[in-house]
Amino acid sequence: MMGDAKKLRILLVDDHPLMRQGIARVIEKDEELTVCGEASSVSEALKIVERSRPDLACVDLSLENSNGVDLVRSLTHMDPPIPCLVISMHEDLAYVEKAFRAGACGYLLKRESAEKLTTVIRQALRGEVFTSSQITSSMLERLIHPNNDQEPAPQEMLTAREYEIFCLFGQGSARTEIADQLSISVKTVDTHVERIKETLHLDSTFQLIHRSVKHCLKVGLL
């Protein structure tokens, strides 16, 4: 019981209970680490942080009904800041970018091994920055071939609003209909469309619809 006081306290945030259990087990195995709380949403996590300030938070990026990125931003901007290690299933660099822009100090892929986790947690607590080796090589790849666009996932490239409109196109709404549904001006829809096309390297609305239908079909929106 005495030793617990010296242990570094870690908060787990993931909406999958089984995943939390797995991570917790790995952490508890380490004599210097302990889990001080578990949360499945941003609000839960913030409550736990208030009453028991953890030394580190392990945050899953894709939380149900809320965004792990926002949590990371909150935690890393507190006084004093709580370092955040993102544990994500997404290899996509767009996620990585969002996480680090929000203040994360590490990005670990979920399929990484258990030993890696404790290693990374220690690194994070020492203030070191970490990414999984796949992520590192992806970043290097992008560094070397900056214009290597091979149909990136629209969700990652577009803002929430843009993606919303993008999908509405794919689901069969035309610009005027989208404007009605969203209660915004057609011109606003047009501007969004412009940005979407720019981001996705599309030359015309025709190509946009084309891409959107394909995407919606792929993700089961149609």
Added chain:
Amino acid sequence: MMGDAKKLRILLVDDHPLMRQGIARVIEKDEELTVCGEASSVSEALKIVERSRPDLACVDLSLENSNGVDLVRSLTHMDPPIPCLVISMHEDLAYVEKAFRAGACGYLLKRESAEKLTTVIRQALRGEVFTSSQITSSMLERLIHPNNDQEPAPQEMLTAREYEIFCLFGQGSARTEIADQLSISVKTVDTHVERIKETLHLDSTFQLIHRSVKHCLKVGLL
């Protein structure tokens, strides 16, 4: 051997040997019916018809490299005409329509029972018109709800040229590009587009693209 002379002679046209065997077996079981020939293509069928004029032809609509509808048209427009019973796997009313417009006197779904087949053949030989009950109810449904379009297959509804253009849209070409590829005027493409939309009950080019992409994805053109 004497009895055979009085038997009603039936020609089988289907490109699946096993299916022909199945139908033949059912027919031969009936004392009043006999199979006078089998063919897997239109040309084969016409040869058999010349040398042994059957009393009835059972024709599959989807023949390899040729079209059962054309055969039906030929047979039912001979002098004297040879009645045709279409045996098809397609429940779609578009097929039914084409078959009857070509002169078929019956339309039987392949998944119908064996007993049904002999019953229907007798009906056909008596000059009665028959459709499977599913087809009948589909027609009634359409009669009651005329604008209840349940996405019929575009290939069946459109002419060859129209379908060509329809698919080019789905594969990413815009109207001007299609005009270039086909070496025709953009206006011609526009007219085709108009007809396609009319046939498919589409309200806008937008919906056309939408439908086309879905279709191309379904048939593996994308």
Added chain:
DNA sequence: GTTAAGGTGGGAAATGTTCCCACAAAAAAA
């Protein structure tokens, strides 16, 4: 507190769509 990013819109020229119309060839119907 200045910069960057996201969401909101307008104006005007270019482009695309739609609804007419027409004509010729081929196919179907009479």
Added chain:
DNA sequence: TTTTTTTGTGGGAACATTTCCCACCTTAAC
């Protein structure tokens, strides 16, 4: 055979969309 329908080909003009600029406001980010 002759007539009618279907198919493929196009034009003109009104209308709608797209595209390219631009601007404003708000909310993070640095």
